[in-house]
Amino acid sequence: xxxxxxxxxxxxxxxxxxxxxxxxxxxxxxxxxxxxxxxxxxxxxxxxxxxxxxxxxxxxxxxxxxxxxxxxxxxxxxxxxxxxxxxxxxxxxxxxxxxxxxxxxxxxxxxxxxxxxxxxxxxxxxxxxxxxxxxxxxxxxxxxxxxxxxxxxxxxxxxxxxxxxxxxxxxxxxxxxxxxxxxxxxxxxxxxxxxxxxxxxxxxxxxxxxxxxxxxxxxxxxxxxxxxxxxxxxxxxxxxxxxxxxxxxxxxxxxxxxxxxxxxxxxxxxxxxxxxxxxxxxxxxxxxxxxxxxxxxxxxxxxxxxxxxxxxxxxxxxxxxxxxxxxxxxxxxxxxxxxxxxxxxxxxxxxxxxxxxxxxxxxxxxxxxxxxxxxxxxxxxxxxxxxxxxxxxxxxxxxxxxxxxxxxxxxxxxxxxxxxxxxxxxxxxxxxxxxxxxxxxxxxxxxxxxxxxxxxxxxxxxxxxxxxxxxxxxxxxxxxxxxxxxxxxxxxxxxxxxxxxxxxxxxxxxxxxxxxxxxxxxxxxxxxxxxxxxxxxxxxxxxxxxxxxxxxxxxxxxxxxxxxxxxxxx
Amino acid sequence: xxxxxxxxxxxxxxxxxxxxxxxxxxxxxxxxxxxxxxxxxxxxxxxxxxxxxxxxxxxxxxxxxxxxxxxxxxxxxxxxxxxxxxxxxxxxxxxxxxxxxxxxxxxxxxxxxxxxxxxxxxxxxxxxxxxxxxxxxxxxxxxxxxxxxxxxxxxxxxxxxxxxxxxxxxxxxxxxxxxxxxxxx
Numbered sequence: 041x042x043x044x045x046x047x048x049x050x051x052x053x054x055x056x057x058x059x060x061x062x063x064x065x066x067x068x069x070x071x072x073x074x075x076x077x078x079x080x081x082x083x084x085x086x087x088x089x090x091x092x093x094x095x096x097x098x099x100x101x102x103x104x105x106x107x108x109x110x111x112x113x114x115x116x117x118x119x120x121x122x123x124x125x126x127x128x129x130x131x132x133x134x135x136x137x138x139x140x141x142x143x144x145x146x147x148x149x150x151x152x153x154x155x156x157x158x159x160x161x162x163x164x165x166x167x168x169x170x171x172x173x174x175x176x177x178x179x180x181x182x183x184x185x186x187x188x189x190x191x192x193x194x195x196x197x198x199x200x201x202x203x204x205x206x207x208x209x210x211x212x213x214x215x216x217x218x219x220x221x222x223x224x225x226x227x228x229x230x231x232x233x234x235x236x237x238x239x240x241x242x243x244x245x246x247x248x249x250x251x252x253x254x255x256x257x258x259x260x261x262x263x264x265x266x267x268x269x270x271x272x273x274x275x276x277x278x279x280x281x282x283x284x285x286x287x288x289x290x291x292x293x294x295x296x297x298x299x300x301x302x303x304x305x306x307x308x309x310x311x312x313x314x315x316x317x318x319x320x321x322x323x324x325x326x327x328x329x330x331x332x333x334x335x336x337x338x339x340x341x342x343x344x345x346x347x348x349x350x351x352x353x354x355x356x357x358x359x360x361x362x363x364x365x366x367x368x369x370x371x372x373x374x375x376x377x378x379x380x381x382x383x384x385x386x387x388x389x390x391x392x393x394x395x396x397x398x399x400x401x402x403x404x405x406x407x408x409x410x411x412x413x414x415x416x417x418x419x420x421x422x423x424x425x426x427x428x429x430x431x432x433x434x435x436x437x438x439x440x441x442x443x444x445x446x447x448x449x450x451x452x453x454x455x456x457x458x459x460x461x462x463x464x465x466x467x468x469x470x471x472x473x474x475x476x477x478x479x480x481x482x483x484x485x486x487x488x489x490x491x492x493x494x495x496x497x498x499x500x501x502x503x504x505x506x507x508x509x510x511x512x513x514x515x516x517x518x519x520x521x522x523x524x525x526x527x528x529x530x531x532x533x534x535x536x537x538x539x540x541x542x543x544x545x546x547x548x549x550x551x552x553x554x555x556x557x558x559x560x561x562x563x564x565x566x567x568x569x570x571x572x573x574x575x576x577x578x579x580x581x582x583x584x585x586x587x588x589x590x591x592x593x594x595x596x597x598x599x600x601x602x603x604x605x606x607x608x609x610x
Numbered sequence: 611x612x613x614x615x616x617x618x619x620x621x622x623x624x625x626x627x628x629x630x631x632x633x634x635x636x637x638x639x640x641x642x643x644x645x646x647x648x649x650x651x652x653x654x655x656x657x658x659x660x661x662x663x664x665x666x667x668x669x670x671x672x673x674x675x676x677x678x679x680x681x682x683x684x685x686x687x688x689x690x691x692x693x694x695x696x697x698x699x700x701x702x703x704x705x706x707x708x709x710x711x712x713x714x715x716x717x718x719x720x721x722x723x724x725x726x727x728x729x730x731x732x733x734x735x736x737x738x739x740x741x742x743x744x745x746x747x748x749x750x751x752x753x754x755x756x757x758x759x760x761x762x763x764x765x766x767x768x769x770x771x772x773x774x775x776x777x778x779x780x781x782x783x784x785x786x787x788x789x790x791x792x793x794x795x
Contacts, residue, residue: 050773057646058766059646060766063696070697073704080711091639093745118757267625267661284625
């Protein structure tokens with residue numbers, strides 16, 4: 041193939057590849073390909089190479105290896121490129137002009153009288169003018185590259201973007217070929233058109249390379265990638281992480297060190313020390329740290345609670361995978377540690393109190409009704425338990441605890457979070473009410489509990505909890521139950537857990553000597569009400585310090601398509 | 611067409627098959643379409659159809675050939691649609707020839723990628739760097755121009771030369787190996 045043809049093809053194909061080719065140039069390219077079989081083959085080979093570069097997972101190792109020897113940052117690389125170009129030898133400017141007509145070479149055997157070519161100066165001047173014209177035209181900027189919209193900002197909380205005047209509202213479409221996204225504060229969620237989702241936590245800097253790839257310069261990102269978007273890739277300074285249908289988090293610190301935590305499914309990790317033909321598989325529950333330009337890979341513990349996975353702007357909830365704490369809800373919180381103060385709930389009135397009423401040896405009795413609790417969307421209501429007064433209603437839709445045992449009919453205390461246990465007159469309760477099961481105290485923030493002294497119950501609204509975090513599913517209730525081992529007498533009591541009025545767990549006649557009993561109740565989407573009840577086991581309330589220790593709802597993230605369906609249903 | 615024999619059509623196999631083979635299907639699409647943005651769109655549509663029709667995929671048959679067949683329909687739709695607005699890559703009467711050559715190129719894809727990888731390492735600094743900036747760092751030509759002070763024209767010329775050098779290296783390497791070669795001089 042002639043050099044001139046090849047050069048012209050190179051120029052036209054490069055423009056075509058980036059979709060900046062003009063119509064005239066496209067026609068010229070089509071013409072060259074039609075007329076030259078070699079040109080057609082060259083095109084095919086060119087595009088095969090371009091496709092490999094674009095989807096360059098298998099070539100990433102080459103670039104990462106080079107990063108190991110490159111001491112500068114990206115800007116230094118750009119500066120080096122400029123310097124190269126400024127000192128590079130001048131090259132012929134590619135032009136798009138027709139092939140000059142072929143002329144016969146003169147026959148050297150024939151003698152021809154020498155002539156002065158009077159036309160030469162004119163031809164030379166014309167050629168020079170043409171060359172100048174070409175130089176001028178070549179330096180006019182071609183049409184701008186057409187970037188593509190590939191993702192949407194779908195949610196954000198407390199966000200602060202840089203520059204400050206950058207408009208980033210929910211619904212903003214995000215493009216390739218755009219400046220990097222710089223999140224200085226808050227959390228943002230991006231949804232790609234291929235249904236991959238990213239939650240970005242500030243401070244972070246990220247650029248969208250194409251519809252299936254981002255570059256994370258620094259910060260924390262949690263990716264949820266459905267099957268349709270398999271191959272979604274996050275690149276960092278020293279690694280490339282390729283999704284194979286999974287949920288994973290990536291953190292890049294200010295030194296450029298990368299952490300990968302895989303929470304679901306599988307990823308492949310490509311680095312200088314794990315090149316493309318020998319990637320490292322990182323599967324669920326595993327995590328790796330990639331350090332330095334040499335990209336040393338080390339195992340680290342997988343942290344399921346490190347990355348923001350979901351958030352609720354309305355409720356101010358940021359979820360990192362931790363379970364929802366029912367004790368926190370009992371003291372007025374959102375289940376994620378937002379409660380303050382020492383609020384307790386009166387089981388008869390359903391009203392909030394600032395702590396337990398002063399200790400009294402008197403047991404109290406009242407007419408019990410199911411009372412809805414205002415002030416917490418997650419608590420449906422509370423009630424006293426005395427079947428002698430009539431059916432024991434356990435939720436606002438009227439479910440009845442049909443198998444409720446006979447009780448003495450009295451109650452003694454408010455329903456309270458053991459870690460916020462205080463008397464209403466501010467006296468310390470730690471010595472008065474030591475809440476201890478099997479040597480572990482459950483009156484701290486690290487080990488909370490619900491002190492549910494008989495004969496009372498409290499009902500949580502699971503549907504309201506689901507609506508707060510539509511990206512999550514309630515998987516199960518987990519708790520321990522028992523009577524505090526430090527009470528001075530030998531009480532007996534019963535523990536009950538009901539789901540929509542049906543018994544899901546019972547522990548009858550528990551004593552302080554019994555080890556705490558594990559509660560594990562799987563939950564499904566149809567269940568609405570979760571009720572905890574304690575009843576006196578022996579018609580005696582004395583020292584029935586009955587605890588539900590560390591009662592939590594375990595959450596799991598919905599799949600992307602499932603989240604979309606759930607939102608449609610709601 | 612190289613064979614991708616599979617013994618199961620379980621849904622979780624789809625992602626495994628796609629991950630391993632999508633670049634080959636993409637190379638075919640790009641060869642016929644000629645530009646990244648449209649090739650990306652067609653590829654996405656193709657994957658969607660492949661996923662929807664995965665239950666039709668016969669275990670033991672060629673996944674890549676199946677994917678390319680679906681892509682061809684998408685490409686033809688694309689051409690019909692675009693031709694109303696602009697000149698598309700390749701005139702209609704040579705399309706069959708292009709398809710034939712793209713199909714042939716796909717047979718040697720793995721070898722070409724391996725050679726491309728070697729050739730990348732051999733490139734002069736300026737060509738390697740422009741390719742790295744464009745493809746690994748994901749910086750578009752305009753941003754490269756803005757951040758270096760080079761003109762857009764210079765950036766495209768540099769890319770063009772880098773591509774040219776890579777192809778030349780690939781051709782030389784393949785010829786030296788004595789196997790299949792790139793059929794242009």
